[in-house]
Amino acid sequence: MAWGHRLATVTPRDGRGFALTFDDGRRADCDLLVGADGARSAVRPLLTDARPSYVATLVELTVRDVDRRHPDLADLVGPGNLWCVGANRILAAQRLGDGDLRVGISSRAEHRLHGKRELLALFDGWDARLTALIDAADDAPVPRRIEALPIGTRWTHRPGRTLIGDAAHLMPPVGEGANQAMLDAADLAAALAADPADPDAAIRSYEAAMFARTRPIAEMSARVQAMMLSPTAADDLTRFFATGPTG
Structure with a gap:
């Protein structure tokens, strides 16, 4: 790991793995690619055409x-x-x-x-x-x-690559995005540690659980974002804190 390096491009290698180029010109190779590179992820296009709005x-x-x-x-x-x-x-x-x-x-x-x-x-x-x-x-x-990415963004599993955090499920900043990113990292690490001989099986397991976990969180975040910037936001927020997000 190297801090302060923004990933610029990702190129699949012949056979397996990826060639990485960073914005300062540095290069690296990897066999397993985890896109944790945020809202404008350079890794995301390897899995989905979804774009933030x-x-x-x-x-x-x-x-x-x-x-x-x-x-x-x-x-x-x-x-x-x-x-x-x-x-x-x-x-x-x-x-x-x-x-x-x-x-x-x-x-x-x-x-x-x-x-x-x-x-x-x-x-x-x-x-x-x-x-x-x-x-x-x-x-x-x-x-x-x-x-924010479209609610329910998901992709068909592809070998050797996956996404976590904002790269996977960018949502309005109402207090859940960082929590979900940390859960993503912990869940993916646990899956890989539990099945080190088959990382793609671990990734499939992680992705299925992550898609199910983050969709309702993204839906709630979108509702809260809309409520906070609505014409009746003050009354809506008062009601929210009195009755909860479904009230």
Whole structure:
């Protein structure tokens, strides 16, 4: 394993295994390929044509040294997180360990938000104590696309390759993606350790269980994502926490 190497291309070798090329030009070979390379996986096309779709926009800003420079915002956010939910939009802030605040603005996919002026316009009419989180940001806004694979994405088993984590089941970031990725890794490792003489049988067993486990999680994540950015999000979230995800 080598940190900081982004996989660029994968080429099946004659017979068995794969040739790997990384973005810095380095090359390597492997007999068993596990794609743990995230949303834009270079390994995924070896198994499925499924592609992520754009489901929301997240814009990040940073307020530096908040306790000293903006004590009012430090008090507003407190020691953890602040979430302000409106119609089709969320304004959130999180206290970081280095004394900064990370401000996050979530909106529906059709919104294109790149500058402070656009962000402030999105929250026109909101309390100035909240929009001050945008005004106080020290860096330019960083827009990020939130994407998800089609729910129920699966593939026909092919020898010597499989996927885990976001490469396999990218879903909206509502708190389950990392959990499922860790379960994928643990389950695949256990299957391979239990049947080291037949890795393809281990992969088939892992994939069948992973497909069954992650589909309802992806369905729930999509529902929560839609609820959090709905026109009635505040009421919907109140009901969610009172009755649960099926209430």
